[in-house]
Amino acid sequence: xxxxxxxxxxxxxxxxxxxxxxxxxxxxxxxxxxxxxxxxxxxxxxxxxxxxxxxxxxxxxxxxxxxxxxxxxxxxxxxxxxxxxxxxxxxxxxxxxxxxxxxxxxxxxxxxxxxxxxxxxxxxxxxxxxxxxxxxxxxxxxxxxxxxxxxxxxxxxxxxxxxxxxxxxxxxxxxxxxxxxxxxxxxxxxxxxxxxxxxxxxxxxxxxxxxxxxxxxxxxxxxxxxxxxxxxxxxxxxxxxxxxxxxxxxxxxxxxxxxxxxxxxxxxxxxxxxxxxxxxxxxx
Amino acid sequence: xxxxxxxxxxxxxxxxxxxxxxxxxxxxxxxxxxxxxxxxxxxxxxxxxxxxxxxxxxxxxxxxxxxxxxxxxxxxxxxxxxxxxxxxxxxxxxxxxxxxxxxxxxxxxxxxxxxxxxxxxxxxxxxxxxxxxxxxxxxxxxxxxxxxxxxxxxxxxxxxxxxx
Numbered sequence: 001x002x003x004x005x006x007x008x009x010x011x012x013x014x015x016x017x018x019x020x021x022x023x024x025x026x027x028x029x030x031x032x033x034x035x036x037x038x039x040x041x042x043x044x045x046x047x048x049x050x051x052x053x054x055x056x057x058x059x060x061x062x063x064x065x066x067x068x069x070x071x072x073x074x075x076x077x078x079x080x081x082x083x084x085x086x087x088x089x090x091x092x093x094x095x096x097x098x099x100x101x102x103x104x105x106x107x108x109x110x111x112x113x114x115x116x117x118x119x120x121x122x123x124x125x126x127x128x129x130x131x132x133x134x135x136x137x138x139x140x141x142x143x144x145x146x147x148x149x150x151x152x153x154x155x156x157x158x159x160x161x162x163x164x165x166x167x168x169x170x171x172x173x174x175x176x177x178x179x180x181x182x183x184x185x186x187x188x189x190x191x192x193x194x195x196x197x198x199x200x201x202x203x204x205x206x207x208x209x210x211x212x213x214x215x216x217x218x219x220x221x222x223x224x225x226x227x228x229x230x231x232x233x234x235x236x237x238x239x240x241x242x243x244x245x246x247x248x249x250x251x252x253x254x255x256x257x258x259x260x261x262x263x264x265x266x267x268x269x270x271x272x273x274x275x276x277x278x279x280x281x282x283x284x
Numbered sequence: 285x286x287x288x289x290x291x292x293x294x295x296x297x298x299x300x301x302x303x304x305x306x307x308x309x310x311x312x313x314x315x316x317x318x319x320x321x322x323x324x325x326x327x328x329x330x331x332x333x334x335x336x337x338x339x340x341x342x343x344x345x346x347x348x349x350x351x352x353x354x355x356x357x358x359x360x361x362x363x364x365x366x367x368x369x370x371x372x373x374x375x376x377x378x379x380x381x382x383x384x385x386x387x388x389x390x391x392x393x394x395x396x397x398x399x400x401x402x403x404x405x406x407x408x409x410x411x412x413x414x415x416x417x418x419x420x421x422x423x424x425x426x427x428x429x430x431x432x433x434x435x436x437x438x439x440x441x442x443x444x445x446x447x448x
Contacts (some may be wrong), residue, residue: 005304008353102331188329188417
């Protein structure tokens with residue numbers, strides 16, 4: 001493997017100084033479970049890595065109505081947290097099927113969204129929950145709504161000196177139900193399609209609908225044609241079938257090593273239909 | 285760049301001068317000659333390189349060596365007790381037929397240990413989940429799962445003995 005220097009700053013200020021000093025060919029590293037593989041595959045060849053693992057201000061979660069998750073919080077802690085399970089069940093479901101236990105013991109949500117794979121398991125849940133990503137750099141902090149965060153495969157709206165510091169999830173109102181489903185060839189596989197649905201129901205009527213799908217477009221995608229179909233309507237079987245058809249039409253999958261365009265198109269429709277049915281059942 | 289790192293390895297305080305691009309797997313095998321931990325895929329999917337860091341099972345092929353500073357690492361060699369007595373989990377794998385070629389075994393056992401340390405009485409689904417990051421090309425997993433069920437009992441029996 002290419003040699004790189006490895007720095008372990010204790011705080012953000014030090015991290016930004018190191019990035020400035022090291023220049024363009026230095027990369028920030030979180031859990032490393034995506035980045036180190038990319039280095040081994042020679043997809044990137046940094047001269048230096050700046051580890052975020054010792055920066056305590058990036059860890060942990062807070063709840064004050066909204067939920068704030070530190071970018072360096074470990075997935076293993078997220079999947080075991082009762083507060084998160086209640087407030088963001090779709091996100092916790094996604095974390096539970098992300099990779100495998102060894103990866104979840106070191107990997108982080110900040111890393112997952114910064115890596116910006118179209119298949120990122122955290123993305124569909126964060127999209128349907130209208131999350132906001134806080135990023136910071138030497139120039140200061142700013143907020144980026146999650147639907148503006150992903151620009152393309154492996155590309156985010158962050159500038160190279162910036163990192164994700166926190167992810168904020170707004171409190172969901174009474175009547176909310178959400179679900180996440182992932183399709184992979186085997187356990188621990190990268191998704192060939194993943195889907196999240198959030199519904200706010202008033203009796204049988206859907207007041208608000210959010211649907212997102214990953215691995216079926218250059219970025220994780222909100223499916224607006226499905227959302228428009230369901231908002232204001234009573235959710236019944238014909239409607240969920242139509243929702244699945246619209247989803248299949250709206251996604252933009254490709255054929256790659258994991259699956260074909262045709263299969264992804266078909267299965268994303270099925271997953272959307274099932275996720276809507278599950279979300280309705282879980283309305284609190 | 286090089287740095288001397290200090291950490292606890294299988295119960296002993298150790299130090300090693302390590303290059304910044306090395307992963308924990310390299311350091312364990314090449315510098316400490318603990319070759320029980322294997323390299324399979326090098327990508328964090330097969331789990332042959334699984335070790336415990338502060339009690340949690342991790343893939344050492346993707347774990348930067350510098351990050352182990354001040355932490356406690358346990359490899360398969362660390363499970364063997366005084367007088368070369370097998371750990372109850374190792375004994376369970378031997379008796380349960382959970383080993384064929386043995387290549388996945390060290391990683392499989394480390395994941396089993398992490399699972400049983402957190403969940404002393406896992407059901408079958410939890411066992412499968414606990415080893416979902418460890419691939420075996422030989423056994424078809426059935427006897428591995430049975431060995432972990434057996435290991436549950438052996439571990440509980442051993443801690444019962446200790447409290448007597």
